[in-house]
Amino acid sequence: MGTTTPAAVPEPKYWHLKSVLSDALESDFEVGEILPNERDLAARFGVARATLRQALDQLELEGRLQRRRGVGTTVAPPRVGVAVGDTEPRWPGDSDEAWEPVGYVEQQPPAAVTRLLGAAADDKVHVVRRVRARHGQPVAAELVYVPAASVPGLTRIDAEGPALARAVLRELQRLELQGQERTVELGSATADDAKELDRLPGAPVLVVTARYTSGDATAAVAVGTYRADTCRLTFGEDGGLLAG
Amino acid sequence: MGTTTPAAVPEPKYWHLKSVLSDALESDFEVGEILPNERDLAARFGVARATLRQALDQLELEGRLQRRRGVGTTVAPPRVGVAVGDTEPRWPGDSDEAWEPVGYVEQQPPAAVTRLLGAAADDKVHVVRRVRARHGQPVAAELVYVPAASVPGLTRIDAEGPALARAVLRELQRLELQGQERTVELGSATADDAKELDRLPGAPVLVVTARYTSGDATAAVAVGTYRADTCRLTFGEDGGLLAG
DNA sequence: TAGTGGTCTAGACCACTTT
């Protein structure tokens, strides 16, 4: 028998569909424009709605689409560059893109954070919740874990919510933090994060874990969750060409 | 009418299922252990297979599970820390975790890369494919775009594949690169990337775009795709506590 | 109230790996 062609693995329908839609997004639609609804699109391409949704899921994961329940599917703007590099240690900051403390959380740090805090985790750990927005849209929610030992000067423990949160961060800021140790991984939004980020629980997020050191010790640990659909994290000497 | 409870939004089945499975993974299973197959699991929890798969999808996205067609679903080991920070500019390196050039690609850079290369994109651009492995498993595939102007000393353009790839990188290494400009965003693996990473097309990846500068000009641009399921990217002064 | 995306079902077949 003659050698046949290498079998030509059939491309999944949703994969092909994604390419077609991707091309159409570039040539036939403007940013912000509403696409036909899923039932119409599925019919138009002759596939089941679930199959169409597989293609849309991927495009949304890549930040090309934005879907809102009860409203529709729109073409997403390019991802916004969010700096998480050297610029961050000036904690509160005051630009439009700064973090906004929203509350003081009463809870135990998760095991992974406790490990990073080391010995400092033995005593009380302050937990501050803060959020970050760009162009009016929330892009990140963060929990900052600060061992009481790191902020001995903290007074007004009687304050509440945002006020107490600010007090903790203000004290932390007095330390000379040289923490440049960070990790980035993929995660899915918890119910709490989802609420802050205006997304559904389980939405894909980029989890940024930062360890701030003062001398040799861990002064604080921050775990930030960034909306993976809308954010492009930028590192290094402040933006540059990649900042977008 | 009396005030009723705040409606108590029903938690999606797959969301609850995920929590249950997540707990079970920690208490009842060892890393590498094989879970019951999807049909059994679905029956055990009294849900459709598609619903169970939604839960498994999320756990896989978080790096808790590993699924292999024809084999089964296993409990994944903790994510491996992969350094993408200051340590990288020593390009080839020779440790176990180094990049391995695998070929020289004949193709035009995508528009986004051309933009980053600036004027240098006008002449020929060398494109090198390289991969990176940890513990025998591939973790990243990268395309390095090097304008011909950046490597004037390049000879042996007659070489092929890996040999030519090495030649290009060797020449690039002669420059004093100070590029610390990087971005990280979520993407899905192309067919090519998927093959290198031993995953299916569309698998979630962390896309790291690096711009290497020499003086003021862009000397090269690298676009790396890291397996989001198995990798935790580490930045900053070489690992430290977060490296894991 | 009508229309949207989100969840869920109960099946079927396919691609792949192992035996």
Add this chain to the structure above:
DNA sequence: AAGTGGTCTAGACCACTAG
């Protein structure tokens, strides 16, 4: 050949938004 995960269907109902 048997068993696994991956794809696909054709429905149904729910949660949410807007007119």
